[in-house]
Amino acid sequence: MSKFIPSISRLIDEFARLPGVGKKSAQRLAFHIINMDQSQAVAFAEAILDVKRKVKYCEKCFNITDQDICDICTDNKRDTHLICVVETPRDLIAIENTKEFHGYYHVLHGAISPMEGIGPNDIKIKELIIRLQNDETSEIIIATNPSIEGEATAMYISKLLKGTDISVTRLAHGIPVGGDLEYADEVTLAKAIEGRRTL
Amino acid sequence: MSKFIPSISRLIDEFARLPGVGKKSAQRLAFHIINMDQSQAVAFAEAILDVKRKVKYCEKCFNITDQDICDICTDNKRDTHLICVVETPRDLIAIENTKEFHGYYHVLHGAISPMEGIGPNDIKIKELIIRLQNDETSEIIIATNPSIEGEATAMYISKLLKGTDISVTRLAHGIPVGGDLEYADEVTLAKAIEGRRTL
Secondary structure, rough: OOOOHHHHHHHHHHHHOOOOOOHHHOOOOOOOHHHHHHHHHHHHHHHHHHHHOOOOOOOOOOOEEOOOOOOOOOOOOOOOEEEEEEEOOHHHHHHHHHHOOOOOEEEEEOOHHHHHHHHHHOOOOHHHHHHHHOOOOEEEOOOOOOOOHHHHHHHHHHHHOOOOEEOOOOOEOOOOOOHHHHHHOOOHHHHHHHHHOOO | OOOOOOOHHHHHHHHHHOOOOOHHHHHHHHHHHHHHHHHHHHHHHHHHHOOOOOOOOOOOOOOOOOOOOOOOOOOOOOOOOOEEEEHHHHHHHHHHHOOOOOOEOOOOOOOOOOHHHHHHOOOOOOHHHHHHHHOOOEEEEEOOOOOOHHHHHHHHHHHHOOOOOOOEEOOEEOOOOOHHHHHHOHHHHHHHOOOOEOO
């Protein structure tokens, strides 16, 4: 059925494997590459290889970095009492972009999910606990996703730290700012009512 | 503002340059690459380079191919009286997929667009005319897009061939006006071929 020559089929398949890229989009992207200048295509391929060569995990917080310890962990102007625990480096960036958090981070690289066979030992929980023994942390903000897996992970960490003098907090649930109340789902709305605050 | 290390920023920029890929999607794709196996990332980069190394234009119809003459032009079971003129190789593939057309093709690689400074000499019209002098073509089906540029190109070719014994036809309406040929479904496109009219 396919009228593509092998090298094009292969590139389409590679694009189609990317998240959120369907067959038609993959074709469009492959033909975009075909129409690119040689130098642009080389730059693109090189960028892919380069990122794989250089990117590694911070030995302390497991954020992505091109050094042994990431820029955030080496920044000594931050609040050493606070650690924000996230599932992925992209969640870390989302929080950094708020400019509201000035502590350190810990990236779990996933969440506990019995359905997918991901247990506490498959993510960086052990590393968090070890780190807390040397750190002067007084509060852990668990910013895992508001999903079943994220909640399970939050509960697990909170139980592990029960009895220590580290307080464990969780991001507030509620209606997104600028969002429309009537479009909020019922669970979010219920959480928003439950977490209501005095004005 | 950006919290990304240079190699990641660069890959995000490369992805964001692709058509239909916004800043957020580019980030998602870049992080997907970071989480890929080394071998998968190498395969992806290699597919990009490979397509640029191998893909060239057919010397006869200007379809993309990895040989001097493409598979369609070397297929002698096709109807030598018919040439279907398209703007891009992707349009050619869309028509091939209908399985309703059994002639040959000619890929213009664009359409006449005074607005963008694209004149008749900037696309493969001259090559089409030269080709017709040697060919036994009796009908040209102009399958350029139903856009201003596509129509202008169709009119231009039709005027060039006025007075010759080659009949010039245009895809029938059925393709939504203002739509994009490559996104038309196969039934619509087949109807359009079936209902083609003399210009």
